[in-house]
Amino acid sequence: MELPSELSNQRDLQAFWLKQGVRVARQLNFARLAEWAVPGMMVWAVLVGCGVLLARRSSMPESVPDATGGWSGIGLCIAVGLMGVIWIVAFVRARQRWVATGEGLVRLDWVLSLDSALATAQAGIGEWPQRPDRTTTTPGGALRWRWDRIVFPLAVGACFLAGAVWVPISRVHERGGFHVEAPLAWGEVEAALETLKEEKITEPEKLAALEEKLEALRGQPEASWYSQSSLEASDALRQEVGGALSQLEQQLAKAQQALAQMGDGAGLPEQAAFGDALRALESGAMPLDKAQMEALQAALGPKGAGSIDKEKLQKMLQELQQGAQEALAGMGSAAEALKNGLGVMGIMEGQGSSGMPGPGGGHDPLGFKKPADLIEPTLKEALPPGDSSRAALGDLVNRSAQAPEIDPSAQSAPTAGGGVAAEGQGGDVVWRNEITPAERAVLRRVFK
């Protein structure tokens, strides 16, 4: 059945205007959602950016989210979750003020100046108005987007996020003030112990005990590494290792010497000397490895003197001594001190070793030994024989490590008794708490 043309036209108009009303309502609703979501997204971007910056600044292994798991994966999940929460909150808030098609039509009524014709027609009263003239007004132009309110916050958030991801920053541990360098002594001791372990010179139990001490020192908080007690313990450990190594080297040298004196017809005294050297190696602070010791002791067996492979033993002892020397060389300045014969006390005394502030460095005031670098102020060297009264101008007549004492207050010319060189004036200060070095020298000379 065909509808009358007027009714058909009204239906078309109704469909048209309802469609426009739905469109306006959707636009309003989406704009409401954007009104809440856009600032939320900006806040989200700032928060995520801060998180990325913190992650990059800290020593997390993965600073840039790559969705591969780990810290970045957790961070990515948190960021996505936060974004979801923001959109849900925005949707709930916007939903409270959702508008329907009827309100969209009312908005169109007002914007297109239709005198509430759409609201009236929707109520079933009156006819739907004609379509607006597209050349003048379009329903789509009833509401326009304010792109600045949408784009600007999103752009700010995106810039912040991009900056947080791409701006180069240094990690915390890369900064000088946060990383504490271990004391040098630990490295030296560790190097010596590593050498001994590789060369299998000493007993593993002894090495393990020393490593345990070293680990105990390392296990302290970094703030305590350079405390007085820690430094003393470190130095003691280094001296213990160094002394033991030095002793081991000497014992090996003695053993080599004793072995060299053992000839083909060696008597008991030579064998006894070699045996003493071996016992010293066995019972020393750094006992020789058991396998090495057994090989050496085999030379002293019942058939020892006759069946000794002297060259092999010499070579073995040399290798052991060389290993001990290498380990000792790894001790750095401690080895130098030991080689110079200062011994343990020599290191303790005087200036601390290199790279290692000594315990209260400086000279021991009650020590018997004179510091080598101390210049005696009054030390004067003798001049070559000759009459100094005949010295020509420019000749060296005296040499002193100290500047000549010149008293500027001394009178340059005779003065009558009771006379004063300078008369004080009223208000002059007659007493001073501080004196100049020259005045101090004069006083010292007077009261000597």
Add this chain to the structure above:
Amino acid sequence: MEPPSQKEVDVAGARLQELRETLQSVLFGQEALIESVLIGLIAGGHLLLEGLPGLGKTELVKALGRAIALEHRRVQFTPDLLPGDITGSPILQEVAGRREFVFSPGPLFANLVLADEINRASPKTQSALLEAMQERRVTVMGESHPLPAPFFVIATQNPIELEGTYPLPEAQLDRFLFKLDVPQAGASVLERIVLGRQMGEEPTVCAVMSREELLAIIALARRIYLPPVVANYIGRLVHATHPGVSAASAGVRFGGSPRAALGLAVAARGRALLHGRINTSFEDVKAVAPAVLGHRVLLDYTARLAGESSASVIARLLEEIPVQEIAIPTTLISSK
């Protein structure tokens, strides 16, 4: 109530247009005033015209009475005018051999009453008039006498020469649907007046509408559809006139009453009918709001000192209060 058909509205609109043109032929250059008067007439409300002498207030009312063929009276209000002088009074007469008081109707018993310079009458007389305006009946000696229908009072008052006048109290002002300012005529209008009129000569006005037709138009106006969104706007607009409710109402002492909201609705209906529509719109409300609310919004002393007026407050209110209760999101711009 059944809304009117477009055909009914068109017929009424044509008659009203004829009436409008007749009035415009009498009063030159006052189209806006004439439209407001016609809206008030359709809405069945009383009008208060305020303007300087000689602007045509009385002429307009007389022309209106003639054009609609209504019984119209003019009362010049003076301080010595008594209530009985306008309502009528009982007169002792001999009826059927007996003397009894017979009520003699006053000038209020007309369809259109021009209360000229109403503010010059004593409050007692003003009160009698205003009671008749509200009740549309007069009670004398315990006997009520209904006023003829339709009954319109168009009062005038002069904003100058206030000495010896009795300004209308706010409660009595509220009885008037509109308070209209009669503007000064421009030079071209004055030229037309000088060319077309003679001093002391009454213009000829033909009746273009009967009393019955007017009553039918008034009844039709009450059937004009008022959409809920427009009613909502009226409610919010009147509510916003109260102090503290809106920013524009700063300095307002008293806002509009429910009678103001009713007046706004009926006036919007009248304007819609005058414009040939079966429904009211936001535009109708905005158009009649200054005339309806202007005399109902009372400013406090400080606002008056600051140069504020009721008209400026209403103008700000119309700007501030959106037609739709939903606020446009900040991410959108409305083209209007």
